[in-house]
Amino acid sequence: MGRLIDGQWHGEEPVAPTDDKGDFQRADSTFRDWLTADGAAGPDGQRGVAAKADRFHLYVSLACPWAHRTLVVRALKGLEALLPVTVVGPVMAEHGWSFLPEYGGTGDPLYGFDHLHQIYTTADPEMTGKVTVPVLWDKAERRIVNNESSEIIRMFNTAFDALGAREGDFYPVALRDEIDAVNDRVYKTVNNGVYRAGFAKQQAAYEKAARALFESLEWLEERLDGREWLVGDVLTEADIRLFTTLIRFDAVYHGHFKCNWRRIVDYPRLHALMERVLALPGVADTVDFDHIKTHYYRSHPEVNPTRIVPIGPERV
Known part of the structure; x- marks a missing residue:
């Protein structure tokens, strides 16, 4: 998968780092500000940013279950008109998540970048860490508000309610x-x-x-x-x-x-x-099995060295 070190991309870093006992170690998310209706601080005192229509942009992968959470809540809350989305391709190659068509991406409509790590270094030119989805991007300040999916779905749950979001409280x-x-x-x-x-x-x-x-x-x-x-x-x-x-x-x-x-x-x-x-409503449109299967079977050569994508199962 690779990672950024002092703002430079290093593609040789392992997809799945493990400890000395062979246990997989997931890295913590890096950007943890909070989107709120009025710009008030987040629940743990995080810097608050006021929700506004079309100020924010969501970068996701259709393959990634963590990013998928944000798409499901976006659909259930009816945020499509308020919060545009860009989808990276399913294959993580030498530059990680990519917008390039040859890797299944659809291009970056905001800045014309080729790879997601360029979004991260726009936010922090000296960034060190993994480049992950989802990314909640602030177009006005050209920065990442948050890249932790569990927090983003809680923001979507209430932040846009006064701007026409659909009723529904998923964290009563x-x-x-x-x-x-x-x-x-x-x-x-x-x-x-x-x-x-x-x-x-x-x-x-x-x-x-x-x-x-x-x-x-x-x-x-x-x-x-x-x-x-x-x-x-x-x-x-x-x-x-x-x-x-x-x-x-x-x-x-x-x-x-x-x-x-x-x-x-x-x-x-x-x-x-x-x-x-x-x-x-809207949830089935967030599920793409071609992206899901292509990502896992082609992006993890240490697990599937042949990178052959199976034809099944017939149904899930």
Whole structure:
């Protein structure tokens, strides 16, 4: 994948760094300011930026589950007219995420850049770190507001409400403690768990991650007994954050990341939850299996050295 070091791109850096036990290590997000309705500070005192129509731009990958979260909430809140989107191509090559057509990109409409790392160095010419999606970009100040998906979806939940966003609260006050608890386990063992299994460099690290993953899928399946949603009786961000992993699971994580104890189709309640979210207005338009499969099977040569993309599964 590569990374920036002092503002210079180094393409030889590993896609999936691991520690001395073979465990995958995910880097923290770098930019953590907060978009609010009036420019007030974020929930933990982060610098606030006032939401405005067409001031901000969202850079995403259709392949990436973290970026996919932001697209789902953008669709559910009806933010398409307020917040334009640019999509990078699915293949991460020597320059990482790319806008170039030969890598499946559609071009950068703002600055004509070829690669996403140029957006990062526009924001910080001395940037050191990974270049990831999603990116919430401020066109007025030419800077990255935030590149942490879990925070961006909470911003989208309320920041644009006064500007014509669709009604819907995916992080209701009365359910927040429970949502946070579910999110915490799902992130550690499912959302990131598939990566910990897939990028493990030692057998023990792989088995630890894989077993924790399927223990949590069993827990989630039981949790959905007699209910449609994970928390309360309404769609919340807990469902959305899980959905973007579920929709990729049978197509890529089951085979590519060796998460093959079971498929999501083998969990009737989890599969039904996935289908419920997929049927919500605008959500199906955010799912692109060509991008998803191409990205995983062609961008991780240490996992799939032949870079052959499988033709299946027939359905997810």
